[in-house]
Amino acid sequence: MLDFFFNCQPNGLACDIMKLLYNVSLHFSRSRHRDDLFNQWAPFIISTFNFQGMDITKANQEHYITLVVTCRYGDDILTASSCKPPADLGLNMTNNFELTISSPLKPAGIPLEDAVIAAGRELLASTASWKQGKTYRKVVKTLSRAKDPRDAAGWHCRVSEHKPEEAKFDEMWETLGKNNAMTQLQFVPEIKEAIKVKEISPTASIWSFTYKLPPPFSPRVYTVLQVTHLDDVSPRSVIVVSVPIDLSEDPGLAESTGKGVKGRYVVVERFMELENGNTEWRMATTGTAGGSIPAAIVEWTMASKISEDVPNFMRWLRRRKLSK
Known part of the structure; x- marks a missing residue:
């Protein structure tokens, strides 16, 4: 089930969580505050997917995301990890940014x-x-x-x-x-x-x-x-x-x-x-x-x-x- 999750296009809450934590990790990848941020978000998502860690590496000019995930199903707790390019996780990773007043950030x-x-x-x-x-x-x-x-x-x-x-x-x-x-x-x-x-x-x-x-x-x-x-x-x-x-x-x-x-x-x-x-x-x-x-x-x-x-x-x- 976990393997299926990592190999499908995530959607709904799972997708939002992944994108959120992914963006947080990018912003704080060089900061000691990153782990604190993950801990702050954990209570909100523990009933679905508790993301216990995220690491971003780069190989051959392409970024890869390693996720360590704990899933809780009733009293059972399963842990798995996966390394995927951002595109495989439905994420858009780009350094392109344009300075403009036409389209303000969100x-x-x-x-x-x-x-x-x-x-x-x-x-x-x-x-x-x-x-x-x-x-x-x-x-x-x-x-x-x-x-x-x-x-x-x-x-x-x-x-x-x-x-x-x-x-x-x-x-x-x-x-x-x-x-x-x-x-x-x-x-x-x-x-x-x-x-x-x-x-x-x-x-x-x-x-x-x-x-x-x-x-x-x-x-x-x-x-x-x-x-x-x-x-x-x-x-x-x-x-x-x-x-x-x-x-x-x-x-x-x-x-x-x-x-x-x-x-x-x-x-x-x-x-x-x-x-x-x-x-x-x-x-x-x-x-x-x-x-x-x-x-x-x-x-x-x-x-x-x-x-x-x-x-x-x-x-x-x-x-x-x-x-x-």
Whole structure:
């Protein structure tokens, strides 16, 4: 019976359990929290299939899943293990991920963190060929990429370079890297609330940001999955990727978000050490404010608006250092 289970296309509750634990394992495969997560789920599924372990290996460029399963039938307990490719278990394992506001993520479909970071790196690399725009305050360069059929809006980028006396890499890592969301709340005047809805892993969380707009516009709420990655090999760099996520399918999570008109944005930020000792801060974004704000106005003001983040952060960082 167990062998039949592993060789058929799972469905219903069994399929949901397998997909859930499979995704959890992917997210936490490098984390000591993985076993704790399995233990948390066990009480919910012990009457059907108690998944006591899961291991993911890779051979010949293909991933294999080893499951150790205990099935309880009345007073009898049977244990079996199986090693199968994901396709044989009805699972779709892919690293493909596209940065877009057109199709927000769902709680049940959160991608691999590595895939999110890889997409962020690819986007930032592409900014080298984007159209050059204005330079603000003599230090913040802007670039843009027009909307194409894959995009719901155009893309905008800003680039600035900072000397150690202005902002060291470690300072940017501690603030905009480790604590990106709460730091934004401190220096972006439009952000009135930042709520951590759920921590997915030590480097990935769901956040809800409430922005206050000038009258007559209502507040905007942006709910995102935020993933952070530190490359701690010289030259060091940090990438923070924020992508929209729709929590409507999970009422419990949805209740934890701010109140207002729902907008969407993608933001990819990178802080990178340069050979001259400075730190480059590069950010690319696309978004829609939702509601009645015309997309043309958002596009027209985007370059100027994102450029303001740089002096605002630097002023906040100076005050922070002086207060210590």
